[in-house]
Amino acid sequence: MADNKAQTLKIREFPVEENPEHTYLNAEKGIWSWLFTVDHKRIGLLYLFSITLFFFVGGLLALLLRTELLTPAQSIIDADTYNQIFTLHGAIMIFLFIIPSIPAALGNFFLPMMIGAKDVAFPRLNLASWWIYIFGALFALYSIITGAVDTGWTFYTPYSTQTGTSVVSMTFAVFILGFSSILTGINFIVTLHKLRSPGLSWSRMPLFLWSLYATAIIQILATPILAITVLLLAMERILGIGIFDPTMGGDPVLYQHFFWFYSHPAVYIMIVPAFGIISELISTFSRKTIFGYWAIALSSLAIAFIGFLVWGHHMFVSGQSELSSVVFSFLTFFVGVPTGIKIFNWVATMYKGSIDLKTPMLYALSFLFLFTIGGLTGIMIGALSVNVHLHDTYYIVAHFHYVMMGGTVIALLGGLHYWWPKMTGRMYNELWGRITCGIIFVSFNMTFLPQFIMGSQGMPRRYFNYVDQFQGLHQFSTIGSYILGLGFMIMLVYLVWSLFYGPKASSNPWKARSLEWMASSPPAHHNFEYTPVILHGPYDHHQPIREFHMGVAKEADEQTTEAERETT
Amino acid sequence: MNRIFEYLLPPQRSTVASEVDSLFTFINVTGFILFMGIMITILIFVIKYRRKSEDDVTPVITHNSILEVTWTVIPIILILIVFSWGFRGFLTLSTPPSNAYEINVTAAAWFWEFRYPDGGTTMNEVYVPVDRPVKFIMRSDDYLHSMYIPDFRVKMDVLPNRYTTAWFEATDTGQSLLFCAEYCGTGHSDMLATVHVLSGNDFEEWLETGLEVDEDMPLAELGEQTFTSAGCNACHTLDGTDRIGPSLAGLFGTDRELDDGSVVEADEDYLRRSLLDPQAEVTAGYPANMPSYAGRLNERQIDGLIAFIKELQDE
Numbered sequence: 001m002a003d004n005k006a007q008t009l010k011i012r013e014f015p016v017e018e019n020p021e022h023t024y025l026n027a028e029k030g031i032w033s034w035l036f037t038v039d040h041k042r043i044g045l046l047y048l049f050s051i052t053l054f055f056f057v058g059g060l061l062a063l064l065l066r067t068e069l070l071t072p073a074q075s076i077i078d079a080d081t082y083n084q085i086f087t088l089h090g091a092i093m094i095f096l097f098i099i100p101s102i103p104a105a106l107g108n109f110f111l112p113m114m115i116g117a118k119d120v121a122f123p124r125l126n127l128a129s130w131w132i133y134i135f136g137a138l139f140a141l142y143s144i145i146t147g148a149v150d151t152g153w154t155f156y157t158p159y160s161t162q163t164g165t166s167v168v169s170m171t172f173a174v175f176i177l178g179f180s181s182i183l184t185g186i187n188f189i190v191t192l193h194k195l196r197s198p199g200l201s202w203s204r205m206p207l208f209l210w211s212l213y214a215t216a217i218i219q220i221l222a223t224p225i226l227a228i229t230v231l232l233l234a235m236e237r238i239l240g241i242g243i244f245d246p247t248m249g250g251d252p253v254l255y256q257h258f259f260w261f262y263s264h265p266a267v268y269i270m271i272v273p274a275f276g277i278i279s280e281l282i283s284t285f286s287r288k289t290i291f292g293y294w295a296i297a298l299s300s301l302a303i304a305f306i307g308f309l310v311w312g313h314h315m316f317v318s319g320q321s322e323l324s325s326v327v328f329s330f331l332t333f334f335v336g337v338p339t340g341i342k343i344f345n346w347v348a349t350m351y352k353g354s355i356d357l358k359t360p361m362l363y364a365l366s367f368l369f370l371f372t373i374g375g376l377t378g379i380m381i382g383a384l385s386v387n388v389h390l391h392d393t394y395y396i397v398a399h400f401h402y403v404m405m406g407g408t409v410i411a412l413l414g415g416l417h418y419w420w421p422k423m424t425g426r427m428y429n430e431l432w433g434r435i436t437c438g439i440i441f442v443s444f445n446m447t448f449l450p451q452f453i454m455g456s457q458g459m460p461r462r463y464f465n466y467v468d469q470f471q472g473l474h475q476f477s478t479i480g481s482y483i484l485g486l487g488f489m490i491m492l493v494y495l496v497w498s499l500f501y502g503p504k505a506s507s508n509p510w511k512a513r514s515l516e517w518m519a520s521s522p523p524a525h526h527n528f529e530y531t532p533v534i535l536h537g538p539y540d541h542h543q544p545i546r547e548f549h550m551g552v553a554k555e556a557d558e559q560t561t562e563a564e565r566e567t568t
Numbered sequence: 569m570n571r572i573f574e575y576l577l578p579p580q581r582s583t584v585a586s587e588v589d590s591l592f593t594f595i596n597v598t599g600f601i602l603f604m605g606i607m608i609t610i611l612i613f614v615i616k617y618r619r620k621s622e623d624d625v626t627p628v629i630t631h632n633s634i635l636e637v638t639w640t641v642i643p644i645i646l647i648l649i650v651f652s653w654g655f656r657g658f659l660t661l662s663t664p665p666s667n668a669y670e671i672n673v674t675a676a677a678w679f680w681e682f683r684y685p686d687g688g689t690t691m692n693e694v695y696v697p698v699d700r701p702v703k704f705i706m707r708s709d710d711y712l713h714s715m716y717i718p719d720f721r722v723k724m725d726v727l728p729n730r731y732t733t734a735w736f737e738a739t740d741t742g743q744s745l746l747f748c749a750e751y752c753g754t755g756h757s758d759m760l761a762t763v764h765v766l767s768g769n770d771f772e773e774w775l776e777t778g779l780e781v782d783e784d785m786p787l788a789e790l791g792e793q794t795f796t797s798a799g800c801n802a803c804h805t806l807d808g809t810d811r812i813g814p815s816l817a818g819l820f821g822t823d824r825e826l827d828d829g830s831v832v833e834a835d836e837d838y839l840r841r842s843l844l845d846p847q848a849e850v851t852a853g854y855p856a857n858m859p860s861y862a863g864r865l866n867e868r869q870i871d872g873l874i875a876f877i878k879e880l881q882d883e
Contacts, residue, residue, distance in 0.1 A: 079754050079812075152751050158728060159711040159753060164855065246729030252712060253727065286617070288626040292636060317714065318725045319732045322662045326655055333647035337640060344639040347606060348632075350613040354624030357614065365610065372606055376599035383595065383650050385588045385657025389721040392714060392749040456576045456592070458718025460749045463757035467745065511622075542628050 009198060011533045012553040013546055016507040020520040023425065027525040038123035041523065044109030045423070046130050050137070051101050056488070058092040061085050063485055066447075066478040072466050079464040083150040084165070086462060090153030091170065095177050096137055098408055099266065102273035103219075104133070104184050106415050107212045109423060111188060113516035113523065114206050116197030116532035121190040129183035136176035143169035152462060154263070157244040157255040161236045168237055171230040178223045181269070185219030188212055197515075198552065199534035206514045206538040207296050211276025214300040218265045218272075218307065226262035229255070253319050260311035268307040270404060272300050274371075274411030275342055278364050281414050282346045283539045284512040285361035286353025290539040292345040299338035306335050316387045325384060332382040339375055343368065358510070359433030363414030366441045370406025374399060377452065392462075395455025398448045406444060413440070413491075420495070421505030425522040428502060432494040439487040446480025511545070514538035518549055581744055581765070582720035583737040584660055589721075591653045598646065661722065664735035668703035669696070675726040676709035676859045678755030679799030680746065688779030689864070691798045692761045694746070695778065696738060697771040703735040709859060714750035717763055725750055738765040753857075754812045758802040787868075791876025794869045798861065806880060813854055820881040827852045839874045 024041045034042055064085055068075050077085070108126065112119050120126050143149060143166045151160040151167060160167050192205070192213055233255070235241050242248025244255045275296075283290045290296065312320060312328030346368065355361070377399040381387050390396065420428050450473040455461075459470050466474070508517040515534065519527050530551035536543045573593050580586055671694065672683040682694040696702045706715060708726045715734055716723040724734035738744075748759035766774055785793075795801060803812035823831050824838070827850045832838055841849060843865065846858035865873070 079757070083751075083754065083756075150753065156712060156751070159751070162711070163753065246727075251729060286626070287619070287624060289628050289630060291629060292631050295631070295636060316658075317723050319727050319730070322658070325658065329654060329658075330651055333651050336647055337643050340643045341636070341640060343606065344636075347609055347613070348629075348635070350610065350617065351629070353613070353617050353626050354619045355614055355617050356619040365614070368610060369607065372603055376595075376603060379599065379647065379650060380592070380595045383591055383654030385584075385654045385661060385721075386592050386595070387654070388658065388661055388723050389588055389592075389718070391723055392716070453576060458578045458716075458745075458747070460716060460747045460757075462751040465757040540628075541626060 009533070010553040011550045013549045014528075014530050014532075014551045015549065016518060017520045017524075018507055019504060020522070020524060022524060023520070023522040024525045025425070025522055036127065038119070038127050039525065040112050040119045040123065040126060041109050041423075041527075043126050043130055044105050044107075047100055047108060047133070048105040050130075050133065051097050051105055052492075054092050054096040054137070055101075056492075058089050058097055059485060059488065061089040061092070063481055065089060066481040068464070069466070069474045070478050072468050072471055074465075080150060082464045083152075083462070084148040087149050087152050088144065091140065091149070091174075093404075094153055094266075094270075095174055096133075096140065098270045098404060099177075099181055100133060100184075101270075101412055102277065102408065102415065103188070103212055103215055103269075104129070104180075106277070106412070106419060107188065107208075107273065108184070110419065110516050111191060111209060111212060112195070113519060113527050114209055114514055114538075115192065115195060115200055116515050116528060116534070117191065117195035118526045118528075120187045121194055122187050125183055126187055129180040129187070132176060132183070133180040136173045136180060139169055139173035139176055143167075143173060154259060155230070155233060155255075156259075157233065157236065157252045158246065160233060161245060168234050171234050175227050175230050175234075178227045181219050182223045185216035185223075188216040189220070197532045197534055200515075203293070204534055204537045205297075206276075207279035207290065207293070207300075208273075208276035208514075210297040211272050211274075211279075211300045214304040215269050215272045217301075218269050218304050222262045222265035222269070222308070225258065226266070229258040229262065232258070253315070256315050256318055257311070257320075260314045264311040264314065265304075265307045267403070268303055270408050272303060274367070274408045275300060277411045277415040277418075278346060278367055280512075280514065281360050281364040281418055282349050283541075284418070284510050285356050285358060285364070286350045287356070287511065287541045288349055288353040288539070289537070289541060290345070291348035291351070292341075293537070293539070295341055296345050299341050302338040303335060306331065306338075310335060313382060313387075316384060317391050329382055329384045329387075333379065336375065336379055336382075343372060343375070357434075358417075359428070359430060359437055360414045360418035360510075362434055362437040363410050363417065366437065367407060367410045367414065369441075370402055370410060370444065374402030374406055377402065389458075390455055392460055393455035394451040394459045394461055397461050398451035398455060401448045401451075406448075410440075410444075413437075416495075418510070419516075420498070421509050422516060422519075422521050422523070424499055424502075425505055426498045426502035427505045427509065428498040429494050432490065436487055436491050436494070439490070440484060443480045443483035443487055447477050447484055448480075450474075450477045450480075508545075511541075513540055513543075513545075513548055515548075578718040579740075580719075580721075581738055581740045581742070582717075582722070583739060584657065585719070585721045585739075587657050587660065591650070591657060594653070595650060661734075664703040664733060665701040665737075668701035668735050670703045670705055671696070673704045673706040673715065673726070674709060675706065675713035675715070675748070675759075677711060677752055677857060678748070678759040678802045679859075680715075680748075680759070680761040681864065682761075684775070684779065686775060688775075690779070691864075693764065693797065694761060695764045695766055695771065695774050697768055698738050698741050698765050700768070701735055701737045703733055706732050706734070711752045712750045713748045713752050713759065716747045716749035717744055718747070719744035720763075723749055738763075741765045741767050741770075754855075755802045783868075787872045787875040788879045789872075790869065791872035791874070791879075794865065794873050795876060798865060798869070798873075800873075803858070813858060814851055816877050817880050820878045824849075825852045826850060827856070836874050836878075839877060840870060843870055843873065 147166045149165045149170045242250045244250045244252050310332045312324050313332045316325045381390050454470050454473050505521045507521045533550040535547050674681040682690045706726045708728045713726040720736040722734050722736050724732050744763045746761040746763050805811050805815045808815045808817045822834050824834050825831050844862040847856050850856040
């Protein structure tokens with residue numbers, strides 16, 4: 001059998017083109033070439049633009065809430081408006097911002113590049129998921145216009161089946177957005193399985209891709225549950241089927257089980273991609289091989305798996321059986337172990353490294369600080385007896401924000417700065433980048449540390465009016481949130497500025513080793529004009545950089561170097 | 569350090585509080601040590617291994633089995649300790665002693681009603697004896713609510729379809745706040761009650777006299793008292809501003825436009841119907857979510873409220 005013979009794959013070095021003339025940005029022109037593009041890079045930017053927009057909307061709503069909380073009684077808005085705004089803040093931030101944020105924006109852009117592919121496996125499906133996302137966002141907008149929602153982002157029954165606000169259109173928005181998430185997940189899994197370049201074995205896959213892989217599995221398995229749950233909720237409202245309605249023999253606690261069966265795994269959809277970015281940043285800016293590659297890669301999968309078994313820890317005092325609470329608490333702690341392993345591995349990677357505190361690295365260090373607090377307070381609220389006291393207080397609010405904002409958003413910002421030169425071909429201003437990172441770090445802690453204290457002291461969450469003793473801490477938190485908002489505005493300004501006036505970026509400003517840096521900045525329309533061949537791991541800083549520029553040599557090429565590769 | 573935790577937590581006023589707090593303290597202290605360990609290590613690395621030149625060469629360290637086993641096993645031991653400790657406290661919290669004094673609690677949007685075993689009801693105020701286990705048997709009239717007394721470290725959701733229970737044994741006399749901790753709409757953050765912890769004798773005495781209605785109290789005064797004790801003030805103001813429901817100031821005798829378009833005069837009869845069957849005639853522009861007070865207020869209290877509302881019009 002001729003095919004089974006060992007074949008020789010001829011490879012040669014392909015130098016990177018600096019200051020490329022033809023890039024994905026100027027390959028086609030006009031608004032339609034963006035809105036109906038099938039280029040994963042452009043779709044990534046469409047997502048990036050959309051999530052940024054919703055992040056600012058959600059952030060503005062948060063500032064409104066914080067302003068209202070300056071005084072214990074009514075300050076600027078009434079109770080109903082307050083309830084609608086915290087619901088919208090939650091729903092927008094979760095469904096329109098944080099779930100699509102890292103996978104759909106940065107993942108879309110870099111996943112194919114990191115494996116040397118021209119695009120994702122299903123480019124049209126990729127475009128479809130963005131359009132589904134926009135369609136879902138329009139539904140959410142429609143629900144806001146037609147009376148908003150005041151149920152909290154969790155849509156707990158029976159309140160959500162009885163309130164007069166437009167719950168149905170909001171749940172349909174969530175239903176639709178779920179499909180966008182599922183399609184992205186399918187696309188990523190197929191792409192990672194089928195489109196890796198020669199030599200890119202699973203053990204040479206960048207950890208960012210391992211994290212996206214774990215995320216995609218959760219997206220595919222968990223999101224349908226959310227779809228069914230919100231569908232049942234809508235049927236309950238429209239048809240009165242009574243599955244959650246106690247007067248018809250239903251059970252409102254059942255809704256909570258359904259909801260958290262998706263929404264707990266969903267928090268790993270939100271945080272696991274962030275782990276991936278941190279692995280990239282710490283290795284690159286320590287210029288050192290990652291410590292414990294397999295431990296980090298497999299702990300992502302372990303978290304994804306255990307994450308499916310712990311939803312009941314949201315319900316210790318909900319009226320579920322005590323035995324369930326005990327089992328869920330026990331399992332919950334085991335998420336802490338792989339998470340801890342990751343943190344220790346990142347710290348160990350820095351040992352004897354060559355650490356450069358550029359902006360992305362500052363974000364990675366901020367992440368380690370904030371996420372560790374978020375993780376440790378997670379242990380606190382996983383403990384049964386303490387949870388009884390802390391459940392539904394500001395402690396939960398603070399914990400959630402330390403993990404989701406201190407974790408995911410900070411990692412997203414780190415990744416955004418890290419890959420900015422690759423995406424745009426321009427360098428952002430390093431000084432402003434560092435200053436802004438400092439502002440965001442300090443003001444984030446100002447905003448949310450007091451909320452841990454308020455929660456421990458017994459301040460319930462979702463309170464429009466509160467008892468006077470909490471006013472000082474609330475005001476401190478509000479001031480912090482204003483500075484935080486200012487920090488994001490500064491970032492927006494210097495990033496946009498850099499698009500027009502920033503210095504041109506070289507192809508590999510950080511001297512990283514993973515494949516996306518071996519393309520030009522910004523990349524060409526098809527990422528690579530050749531088929532890359534991977535000889536080393538993505539963190540092999542000890543290998544000469546030219547060995548990372550290898551590609552399959554065409555027969556006509558001269559000066560070929562040879563390497564043998566077994567193919568079957 | 570004790571002062572830090574005294575600041576962080578509400579006063580300990582029940583028997584379970586100190587056990588919950590000791591676990592809270594343990595996790596905080598252990599967590600803090602771990603956290604500082606990690607942060608100081610990072611700080612040392614950042615300073616010691618900062619980039620000296622662009623040509624820095626770093627060693628290839630891919631893994632270290634001893635180190636990795638260590639940082640897997642130690643956290644597992646720690647979480648098992650935390651789990652068992654939390655489990656023990658939870659066991660205490662979810663097993664009411666059999667001799668507990670039982671109070672039936674009804675939560676409704678947006679007030680708390682407490683029924684005592686010997687008859688008698690209080691609203692938004694609950695009186696309990698010190699040093700004696702008290703068990704709340706709770707149900708909701710409408711949405712989910714959650715009974716939360718920070719000073720006692722107890723919290724339990726209140727459901728519309730079945731009873732849930734919570735218990736505590738107060739250790740000090742005095743007052744503590746009870747919050748609704750499960751979001752329940754407009755008046756959620758006003759759904760507060762006060763827990764009055766009385767000494768054994770005071771409690772017996774209160775049971776004798778406190779629940780009795782003072783027959784000699786003038787009607788309007790009784791109405792004013794009922795206005796707060798029945799939780800009317802969560803939704804209705806007395807100063808003309810709208811809250812959830814219409815303000816009661818100057819309401820009596822006016823024409824009310826209902827949500828079906830008809831108009832009705834707010835006379836004594838209308839006020840009585842609004843208390844007993846509030847959904848039947850809802851003033852246009854307000855939500856139809858007032859709970860019925862049939863069976864919750866006695867005849868004299870209803871008369872009192874009407875007299876009180878009437879009086880508001882004169883001012």
